[in-house]
Amino acid sequence: MSTSPFRVVVAGGGVAGIEALLTLHALAGDRVELTLADAEPDFVYRPMKVAEPFARGLARRYPIADMARDTGARLVADAVTAVDPDACVASTAGGRELRYDALLLATGARSVPAFAHALTWDDRSGPDALAGLLGDIEHGHVRRLAFVVPPGPGWPLPAYELALMTARAARDAQTRPQITIITPEVAPLAIFGAQATAAVKADLDAAGIGFHGASYVEIETGRAATVVVHPGMRRIEVDRVVALPHLRGRAPSGIPADADGFVHVDAHGKVTGLAHVWAAGDGIAFPVKFGGLAAEQADAAAEAIAQLAGADIVPRPFKPVLRGRLLTGHGERYMHHIAGGGGGGGEVADHTLWWPPSKVAGRRLAPYLTARDETPLLGHGPGMAGLAVQTDLARELTAASA
Numbered sequence: 001m002s003t004s005p006f007r008v009v010v011a012g013g014g015v016a017g018i019e020a021l022l023t024l025h026a027l028a029g030d031r032v033e034l035t036l037a038d039a040e041p042d043f044v045y046r047p048m049k050v051a052e053p054f055a056r057g058l059a060r061r062y063p064i065a066d067m068a069r070d071t072g073a074r075l076v077a078d079a080v081t082a083v084d085p086d087a088c089v090a091s092t093a094g095g096r097e098l099r100y101d102a103l104l105l106a107t108g109a110r111s112v113p114a115f116a117h118a119l120t121w122d123d124r125s126g127p128d129a130l131a132g133l134l135g136d137i138e139h140g141h142v143r144r145l146a147f148v149v150p151p152g153p154g155w156p157l158p159a160y161e162l163a164l165m166t167a168r169a170a171r172d173a174q175t176r177p178q179i180t181i182i183t184p185e186v187a188p189l190a191i192f193g194a195q196a197t198a199a200v201k202a203d204l205d206a207a208g209i210g211f212h213g214a215s216y217v218e219i220e221t222g223r224a225a226t227v228v229v230h231p232g233m234r235r236i237e238v239d240r241v242v243a244l245p246h247l248r249g250r251a252p253s254g255i256p257a258d259a260d261g262f263v264h265v266d267a268h269g270k271v272t273g274l275a276h277v278w279a280a281g282d283g284i285a286f287p288v289k290f291g292g293l294a295a296e297q298a299d300a301a302a303e304a305i306a307q308l309a310g311a312d313i314v315p316r317p318f319k320p321v322l323r324g325r326l327l328t329g330h331g332e333r334y335m336h337h338i339a340g341g342g343g344g345g346g347e348v349a350d351h352t353l354w355w356p357p358s359k360v361a362g363r364r365l366a367p368y369l370t371a372r373d374e375t376p377l378l379g380h381g382p383g384m385a386g387l388a389v390q391t392d393l394a395r396e397l398t399a400a401s402a
Contacts, residue, residue, distance in 0.1 A: 013038030016281030168329030193346025269301025295362030
């Protein structure tokens with residue numbers, strides 16, 4: 001007697017959503033009937049958005065319809081806006097009802113400007129967002145510039161990339177504005193450990209970029225601003241401020257969330273208090289919002305769902321592993337750190353520490369995107385496309401030689 005496939009709805013076609021689809025397709029196969037719901041036509045590789053204003057790279061686009069086809073998923077070109085957990089029904093903005101046996105929320109977060117008198121940059125900003133600022137720097141109209149990381153959940157790395165690449169652009173234009181980074185972090189990119197902090201500090205010093213850590217700011221005026229740095233009430237006069245945004249969750253109606261819209265989950269991505277709902281990515285209540293972590297969270301949730309669908313696997317809980325690729329004014333730094341894994345120094349190098357060497361080291365997403373490209377994401381030779389990959393070269397090579 002045939003058994004109906006286990007119905008899985010994935011809400012959201014970003015990093016977490018596509019990683020989850022790839023994992024479910026690989027682990028559960030015909031045991032699951034996959035549906036992807038997303039209103040956007042394309043998956044956008046957003047981590048490279050930061051490079052566009054400096055002509056250092058492009059945020060590539062991939063049709064979501066192709067990704068759904070490749071994973072055997074039905075595509076619903078609409079966003080999930082409400083969920084009835086008791087009836088196991090997800091409703092879309094257009095009024096469609098999607099019945100599920102398991103729902104995986106990958107609805108992400110939305111950006112909210114942290115300051116009224118600042119230029120807000122996030123990974124949805126186009127290359128023109130910084131065009132005016134870079135033009136004014138080139139013509140010598142900006143002498144003092146602050147890049148600000150606000151407190152709260154987020155990802156600080158783009159602030160360093162923007163500061164370092166702006167310093168390089170100013171140097172090329174033979175102008176040298178005073179550039180400062182102000183951040184709640186106690187040290188530059190401290191989340192990656194002591195080795196990365198030392199390397200990034202050296203990059204900042206070489207570029208002449210100041211650093212104010214363990215700090216947050218108030219901006220007293222507009223275009224020419226006085227930045228008040230707390231604690232200590234230090235006042236820094238600047239001509240412009242570029243700030244990363246505050247983030248807010250986008251939990252659909254019917255899903256329990258905290259005051260900022262983020263969803264609480266367990267180590268396997270199961271939403272607290274709900275029997276058939278999982279969540280992964282920027283929309284969950286985890287302090288670090290980063291594509292690589294979103295992919296790891298999606299893997300944990302997808303493995304749990306695949307086991308429930310009958311796959312012969314033991315689901316692994318989410319254990320944060322940070323892999324960061326920092327664009328600097330002169331090259332790149334690769335940083336690797338296992339949160340809570342001991343040996344708190346982490347690793348840092350100017351060559352790749354994982355493969356493919358993408359900014360989002362998703363276990364399945366990174367090789368999938370690399371195989372789709374005529375050349376890999378980051379400019380290595382075309383012969384590398386489609387290779388079998390390892391997402392953590394350093395750890396795998398160490399294990400192989402043990």
